[in-house]
Amino acid sequence: MNSTRLRNIMPLAAFAVVLAILPQLPIPTFWITLMNNIGLASLVAIGLVLLTGVGGLTSFGQATFCGFGAYLTAVLTTNYGFSPWLTLPLSILVGAGVALPLGLITVRLSGHFLPLGTIAWGLAFYYLFGKIEFLGRYDGITAVPPLEIAGYQFFSSSSIFYVIWAFVILTVICAQNLLSSRVGRGIRALRGGGQAAESFGVNIVRAKLIVFVFAAAAAALSGWLYAHMQRSVNPTPFGLNMGIEYLLMAVVGGSGHVWGAIFGSAIVLILKEILQRVMPSLIGSGANVEMIVFGILLVAILQMARNGIWPFVLRFLPAKPPQEIPPTDGNLPKRTLACAGSPLIKVEKARKAFGGLVAVNDVSFEVPAGRIVGLIGPNGAGKSTTFNLITGIASLTSGSVYYQGEPLTGDSPRQIARHGIARTFQHAKILPEMTVLENVALGAHLRGSAGVFKSLLHAERVEEATLLAEAARQIERVGLGAYRDRLAGDLALGQIRIVEIARALAADPAVLLLDEPAAGLRHGEKQELSNLLKKLREEGVAVLLVEHDMGFVMGLVDHLVVLDFGTLIAEGKPADVRQHPAVVAAYLGTAA
Amino acid sequence: MDATIATFLIQDGVTNGAIYALLGLALVLVFAVTRIIFIPQGEFVTYGALSLAVLDGGRVPATTSMLVCFGIAALLFDLWGMRRSFSAPPLLRALGINILLPVAIYAVVTVLAPLQPAPILRAAMAVLIIAPMGYYIYRIAYRPLADATVLVLLIASLGVHLAMMGLGLIFFGPEGLRAEPLSSESFTLGPALVSYQSVGIYITTILIIIGLYFFFERTLIGKALRATAVNRLGARLVGVRTQLTGSTALIMAAAIGAVSGVLIAPITTIYYDTGFMIGLKGFVAAILGGLGNFPLTAVGAIAVGIVEAFASFWASDYKEIIVFSLIIPVLVWLSFSVGSHEEE
Numbered sequence: 011m012n013s014t015r016l017r018n019i020m021p022l023a024a025f026a027v028v029l030a031i032l033p034q035l036p037i038p039t040f041w042i043t044l045m046n047n048i049g050l051a052s053l054v055a056i057g058l059v060l061l062t063g064v065g066g067l068t069s070f071g072q073a074t075f076c077g078f079g080a081y082l083t084a085v086l087t088t089n090y091g092f093s094p095w096l097t098l099p100l101s102i103l104v105g106a107g108v109a110l111p112l113g114l115i116t117v118r119l120s121g122h123f124l125p126l127g128t129i130a131w132g133l134a135f136y137y138l139f140g141k142i143e144f145l146g147r148y149d150g151i152t153a154v155p156p157l158e159i160a161g162y163q164f165f166s167s168s169s170i171f172y173v174i175w176a177f178v179i180l181t182v183i184c185a186q187n188l189l190s191s192r193v194g195r196g197i198r199a200l201r202g203g204g205q206a207a208e209s210f211g212v213n214i215v216r217a218k219l220i221v222f223v224f225a226a227a228a229a230a231l232s233g234w235l236y237a238h239m240q241r242s243v244n245p246t247p248f249g250l251n252m253g254i255e256y257l258l259m260a261v262v263g264g265s266g267h268v269w270g271a272i273f274g275s276a277i278v279l280i281l282k283e284i285l286q287r288v289m290p291s292l293i294g295s296g297a298n299v300e301m302i303v304f305g306i307l308l309v310a311i312l313q314m315a316r317n318g319i320w321p322f323v324l325r326f327l328p329a330k331p332p333q334e335i336p337p338t339d340g341n342l343p344k345r346t347l348a349c350a351g352s353p354l355i356k357v358e359k360a361r362k363a364f365g366g367l368v369a370v371n372d373v374s375f376e377v378p379a380g381r382i383v384g385l386i387g388p389n390g391a392g393k394s395t396t397f398n399l400i401t402g403i404a405s406l407t408s409g410s411v412y413y414q415g416e417p418l419t420g421d422s423p424r425q426i427a428r429h430g431i432a433r434t435f436q437h438a439k440i441l442p443e444m445t446v447l448e449n450v451a452l453g454a455h456l457r458g459s460a461g462v463f464k465s466l467l468h469a470e471r472v473e474e475a476t477l478l479a480e481a482a483r484q485i486e487r488v489g490l491g492a493y494r495d496r497l498a499g500d501l502a503l504g505q506i507r508i509v510e511i512a513r514a515l516a517a518d519p520a521v522l523l524l525d526e527p528a529a530g531l532r533h534g535e536k537q538e539l540s541n542l543l544k545k546l547r548e549e550g551v552a553v554l555l556v557e558h559d560m561g562f563v564m565g566l567v568d569h570l571v572v573l574d575f576g577t578l579i580a581e582g583k584p585a586d587v588r589q590h591p592a593v594v595a596a597y598l599g600t601a602a
Numbered sequence: 603m604d605a606t607i608a609t610f611l612i613q614d615g616v617t618n619g620a621i622y623a624l625l626g627l628a629l630v631l632v633f634a635v636t637r638i639i640f641i642p643q644g645e646f647v648t649y650g651a652l653s654l655a656v657l658d659g660g661r662v663p664a665t666t667s668m669l670v671c672f673g674i675a676a677l678l679f680d681l682w683g684m685r686r687s688f689s690a691p692p693l694l695r696a697l698g699i700n701i702l703l704p705v706a707i708y709a710v711v712t713v714l715a716p717l718q719p720a721p722i723l724r725a726a727m728a729v730l731i732i733a734p735m736g737y738y739i740y741r742i743a744y745r746p747l748a749d750a751t752v753l754v755l756l757i758a759s760l761g762v763h764l765a766m767m768g769l770g771l772i773f774f775g776p777e778g779l780r781a782e783p784l785s786s787e788s789f790t791l792g793p794a795l796v797s798y799q800s801v802g803i804y805i806t807t808i809l810i811i812i813g814l815y816f817f818f819e820r821t822l823i824g825k826a827l828r829a830t831a832v833n834r835l836g837a838r839l840v841g842v843r844t845q846l847t848g849s850t851a852l853i854m855a856a857a858i859g860a861v862s863g864v865l866i867a868p869i870t871t872i873y874y875d876t877g878f879m880i881g882l883k884g885f886v887a888a889i890l891g892g893l894g895n896f897p898l899t900a901v902g903a904i905a906v907g908i909v910e911a912f913a914s915f916w917a918s919d920y921k922e923i924i925v926f927s928l929i930i931p932v933l934v935w936l937s938f939s940v941g942s943h944e945e946e
Binding site for chain 2: 062068115119125126130131133138254257300304306307313601
């Protein structure tokens with residue numbers, strides 16, 4: 011084990027030791043019970059952190075999933091004599107199983123329909139729990155058996171404390187493993203709009219479903235623990251108000267941090283305890299003052315510290331060491347490139363109309379392997395739209411695009427990426443809160459295959475190491491080695507464009523589409539970029555380049571395509587195109 | 603079930619549906635203009651209804667003091683905003699809106715309430731107390747978040763809802779109240795017995811819808827609101843003050859909520875949390891209309907009302923479950939008709 015890995019594990023180990031000692035100290039049971047409740051809430055809040063803070067989705071209905079976990083184990087253990095340990099996987103499965111169809115319905119919708127849907131089901135299931143005879147209606151189910159290991163029964167607060175917090179720590183580890191994996195990079199890309207991620211083969215809908223189901227499973231686990239801690243269940247703790255409270259915990263803690271979830275749960279529950287004890291003596295009636303305080307707290311946190319309180323705590327903790335790339339001898343397989351000159355991309359009468367405006371008007375051209383083709387034209391000529399048509403981000407109105415004779419029409423950006431078509435964006439779409447290394451590794455998404463379960467257990471470390479090594483190699487190649495561990499959002503615009511190129515290179519592209527890569531670069535940097543592109547051309551990569559810097563374009567490309575108002579007005583060798591009267595007219599205007 | 607029960611259920615459904623329609627329209631209005639999913643809409647219904655019930659008893663409702671407190675809080679926000687560039691006119695304006703207005707309303711209500719004025723005046727007073735709250739809520743909770751995402755605004759809405767519901771519980775207590783009807787007469791129309799109260803509800807709903815239509819089509823501020831709804835940045839560039847349109851939208855929402863509360867208070871017992879459920883049914887209607895379409899929302903609301911009425915007859919235990927499940931097929935339909943690329 012190397013030193014960085016040790017440093018990564020230290021906080022968790024220290025936390026575990028503190029927890030292990032705590033119940034042995036002469037602390038009133040009341041505090042231990044409170045800690046247990048914090049642990050239970052943390053499980054739900056960790057799921058929400060992944061869902062809301064990382065994935066950009068929100069649910070007010072997490073308490074419902076707790077309810078499914080709790081009721082399932084309560085019914086099976088009381089009525090059918092199941093062992094609680096047997097119902098543990100069942101509870102988690104039921105939580106995930108309920109989440110899957112709900113997620114399939116809602117995650118495809120834009121941001122706000124999911125939370126609205128969660129409010130609706132939060133209420134509907136609350137009433138349902140309370141109406142079903144089988145579940146004991148509003149009285150619920152009592153006499154749920156305690157957990158038991160080898161005859162030892164976890165009756166007391168301080169004994170079940172260990173079970174609860176063991177599960178919390180396990181969940182923290184799983185959540186962090188997931189986030190730092192290939193799958194996790196896809197999930198973290200969701201908040202950035204997901205378009206860039208999708209262009210590198212991340213299945214956005216699937217990534218959303220993964221976090222959604224993970225969050226539900228964590229909540230169901232919490233419900234299972236609750237049932238055996240409380241040893242009774244009724245609908246109250248699974249209503250909408252609790253769902254809102256869980257979200258409050260995630261927001262207060264800091265919705266982007268796994269540890270923030272535990273911190274937020276602790277703040278909210280301790281505050282609730284204080285309010286319930288202190289307020290009645292202050293204003294006479296204890297009528298749910300915490301509701302008002304929590305409401306105001308939620309709004310205040312959003313107004314003043316939208317990233318929660320945990321980032322303030324982080325400032326006092328030692329900075330996280332830069333991510334170490336484990337040594338690896340594995341190399342990623344490389345694509346065999348077509349021989350130079352053979353046509354790779356063929357655009358045939360491509361047309362894109364936005365209502366009455368024809369942005370791309372029956373344009374045809376080819377991009378052969380081992381050639382650099384320049385796509386130029388004045389602003390608004392339809393260059394970027396043409397890019398979007400090729401990469402599937404925009405859909406063709408008519409015409410077609412072929413890759414090696416195979417039609418791409420109607421394919422999603424994700425399917426198109428599989429052919430080895432990688433791109434950069436005119437308005438750089440990097441993920442500012444991820445490091446340069448992680449951003450570039452996203453480009454290599456399709457070169458790995460590890461799924462969710464491997465990622466949760468961190469069993470994909472060999473593959474992950476090769477992906478990171480490949481990303482690091484590409485970063486070195488474009489000359490950003492010194493910035494590898496910086497947050498991508500801290501870089502200058504020109505460097506961000508280069509990060510995008512490195513990300514495209516990490517995909518091992520057969521075709522590289524670059525949308526104004528030289529904008530914002532200094533002269534020397536342009537020179538380096540030019541050399542890099544020439545080298546790629548020698549290797550057999552096809553490059554399609556949109557660029558306004560004519561000096562850069564003329565010295566580099568083999569073939570030029572000129573668009574004006576969506577129409578192809580000239581194409582050919584750079585020297586010929588330069589003299590073409592239509593091109594001169596388009597750029598400089600005609601003499602009246 | 604015979605025809606009499608059916609007509610009764612339909613009538614009941616349409617009456618409730620009319621209320622849901624009003625709330626659904628307010629929600630669509632607020633969402634279009636401000637991108638706020640306005641969960642606290644239902645609290646205005648509660649406040650309006652309970653204020654009317656208290657006024658019926660000749661007492662001054664606690665909402666008047668709440669209004670003054672909201673005003674003071676809004677003033678503090680304004681003062682904080684002015685801490686760097688301090689000048690008299692904005693200060694006077696802030697004092698006028700945040701202190702003078704609520705205190706004036708407080709004075710009027712305190713004087714008039716014990717005199718037990720005509721029912722219609724009491725209703726007007728209830729609306730007068732509640733409507734300005736929309737402005738203060740916007741100033742306190744939402745304006746500092748004007749640039750936030752829909753998601754952040756939605757979470758903030760939940761916070762506002764919790765706080766307002768909690769205040770409702772403290773000031774009105776856990777017991778339900780019912781107001782006196784504006785009219786307790788009724789007449790027969792074919793097989794149905796129609797109460798004047800429900801006729802009042804229909805007429806008010808229709809009038810408000812017509813009023814909204816003229817407001818949006820014929821007035822400058824209405825057009826400014828529509829412009830903001832279509833494109834916030836564009837509206838700002840041509841000189842529309844989006845903060846003004848935001849607070850206008852919330853005042854309208856609060857007023858519509860209060861009117862709904864006043865209308866429904868005589869026919870249902872209102873508890874501190876009843877408004878939330880009513881408001882959510884308005885949401886179901888708004889979602890049925892795709893959260894952006896006024897006529898569809900109104901139709902959806904009537905449908906929600908009728909489904910609810912029949913559900914309470916056949917399966918009263920599962921009434922709420924059935925109503926809230928209504929949105930599932932709509933969400934399914936939306937998820938298959940909308941591409942997955944629309945999140946830019």
